[in-house]
Amino acid sequence: MKLARSSRRIKLAVSLITVAVLAGCASVSVEQNLKRVNEEASEFTDGQLALARSAEDHAKRNEVAAKLLSAPVKQKEAVQLALVNSYSLQALLAQGWYESADAAQSGRISNPIFSFERMVAGDELELSRALSFGLLDVLTIPARQGIAERRIEQSQLRLTSEVVDHVTRVRQAWVRAVAAQQSLAYAKQVLESAEASAELARRMQSVGNFNRISRAREQAFYADAATRLATASHQATSTREELVRLLGLNESQAQVLQLPERLPDLPKQALDPSAVGKIATKSRIDIRLAQTSLEGAAKSQGLSNVTSFTDIELTARRNTKIDNATGTRSDPRGYEIGIRLPIFDWGGMQRDAWNARTISAANQLEATIRSAGSSLRESYSAYRTSYEIARHYREEVVPLRRVISEENQLRYNGMIIGVFELLADSRDQINTVIAAINSEQQFWLADAALQASLIGRPTNTSLSVTTSAPSAGGAGH
């Protein structure tokens, strides 16, 4: 009897230890989370993420940010800056941490309940101690462990995906800001040309060489150019501010932010489809996310098949009964099993819900796999098309405009055309340059979108049409 009792004790201890060990496995730390994100996305972000938790951390980050801000911020530096400086990213990291922690929590069994009872009845004193825990809780530990792991994985993947999205938005905002700033410089030139035309026309009229209508035409173009410059100027401000927000710059940081004068040159060669295909077959975040959620759902379903029916509570009890009258004392011990009776709720709805959740996740996975290929093809098409267009601008359109301008200069020299035609042509040329900048902008936006698509966070890529609008101020014919 004693032997049997002690072996029971041992068993209980072992199972408690096992529980503790298993519960310990499902823990997660912020460092683990960051490590995971950095592993997944370091190639994409080209940098490391860290969650700042102390004043020291913040000071260090400020230092790095200040260093990055001391020179014109290129695209790569913009991403670095976002990594160290953006509070939105920090918030994301913290969020990822608590989600993982929550997930880990779900993999642990609930703590056992110890209850102590003291009952006095006359001379009798009864002390009862009970240690109870959900039996199913313990029995399903391995299952719940698995679910928790999936949920942690899921939250980590989701975090990576969010980081990728943020970085993509930083890249695109940077491209827009630089392009807008570049276009603004050219819009100023258009205005200058229009201003020269208008002023010349005014002087022409004042000495009697132009009539009102001829002068008004030149003046009208100038007036129009001024509006366009104002729009371009706002565009430059708004795109810059969007970048400032994504980089999380404060007032003083925003003031020192300098951007390069121009967008980077186009790569010598566009990525070819087979290279893109090769990169893409490496596990995409969106597919893995869908996969883990399916696995999680499947596991949960298995578990809920059991847990939905009922709940079993096991209680180990040891009482001490002292009869002061007789001076006797007895120690009865035993156990108690409590079962929740499935009378009102047979758990059918719960099982249905889990079932549906699994079906949904399975379909979601299939849908993700299917759309992954499609969205990648679309991203690649946007990337490739914008590359070809930008290159066409660089190699065909702009040089042609230059030839036209050179020839117009010669024609002006030969008094075949007049100064107003020459100025109108210079405006056309500038407009072409602006269109070329737009085409480069489109390419770099598509490039960022493709990178995001490849890692598995598809971004909307829509190409806008870039045309070089001919100047409104035609020469005096």
Add this chain to the structure above:
Amino acid sequence: MTSRREFFKYAGIAGGAVAATAVSRVAMAALPEPVIQTSPQTMAPLVPSSGRPYNPVVTLNGWTLPWRMNQGVKEFHLVAEPVVREMAPGFKAHLWGYNGQSPGPTIEVVEGDRIRIFVTNKLPEHTSIHWHGQRLPNGMDGVAGLNQPAIAPGKTFVYEFVARRPGTFMYHPHADEMVQMAMGMMGFWVTHPKEKNPLIDEVQRDFCFLLNAYDIDPGSYTPKIMTMLDFNLWSWNSRIFPGIDTLNVRLNDKVRIRVGNLTMTNHPIHVHGHEFTITGTDGGPTPKSTRWPEVTTDIAVGQMRQIEFVADEEGDWAFHCHKSHHTMNAMGHAVPTLIGVDHTGIAKKINKLIPDYMVMGERGMADMTEMEMPIPDNTAPMMTGEGPFGSVEMGGMFSVLKVRKDQKPGDYKDPGWYKHPKGTVAHEYSGPLTEPARFKAEGGQSMPRIQKSAQPTEVQVRKPTSHKDH
């Protein structure tokens, strides 16, 4: 850009190759060998070595077609073909012409000659030749469709008639005429008198040329054939100043100049330093009673004029069309007038955008010749020509009549610039200037306007200033 060689290659494919296959060698052997001339220089007069003698003409920047006598008939061979004509140094045009040139060679015959002309078509399309002003059998008049079938590419036709009256004539196509004339197909024809004619004087120098016009976009080579009136190149024998040779004569030579107009507008041809009389038209020599002295004669479209004078004033005398835009080369008609417009500050602003920009026309157009800036390829500047005292600022229909004491008879060589006797050149006056008495005119408008105009504009004319700031 098409090189001359490539152009010929193309021309060969278009016309020549067709001709080579379509015209049999045997047939060609029976024809007089076609003579080709590619130099645009004025050729020495062709003194006749067979047939009746006559006093040959000199074709300005052209030549006379040699012939062969065949049993008393003068036989010529004209080949209609694409040609490259240097219209001025540095500017070549892709034209259609005859025997290597546009215009074609001058045909010189004598009154009463029987003439047989073989015409071989090496053009990509059919053609015909009309002998402008000649008395001839109707079937020889050359209007395709009306008098004869058109000469298909590669075919050779023969025209035969007697040169019945002496005078100044020309030839040109009368099939797809607008295109073929716009492309430069034309030539001169002179019928010399058989014997002394009371209305035709003996002359020591006899020049001839055709007025023609082209519309060639600056930088291109081929004329625009659909242009109706707005031609941009006004030429004499498909040459433009400074590409037109001078007319070099000996002092006191009697000079005859024959001019035919195949442009689409009239040209008042003007000679400096002498008066001339019109001694002939397309209709023949004019009666003496109709002649009066002139310094300018208007030559209408499709007309010929024969002017004569004694070159008795030594010097370099301008000789040109008096429509001043016709003494300009290609120019823009929409170029605004900038005279008097202050460019202060604007030039700098424009330079920022267009670094090569220079202000021109602020004081007039003469800037053009002073600055010598690069212009489109294959284009003659609007005005140019360096004379002994600076630029003559001319283009188009302009040349110089050079009268020299020491020019040898029959010598057509350019004697160089005239050396003015001391004190005979206009010069800057350096003496005192006194305000001349001026007459203050009274009166006003004979019929004043009822509706008064708005505030009169005060015109502030900028006085000429230095040219340093450009």
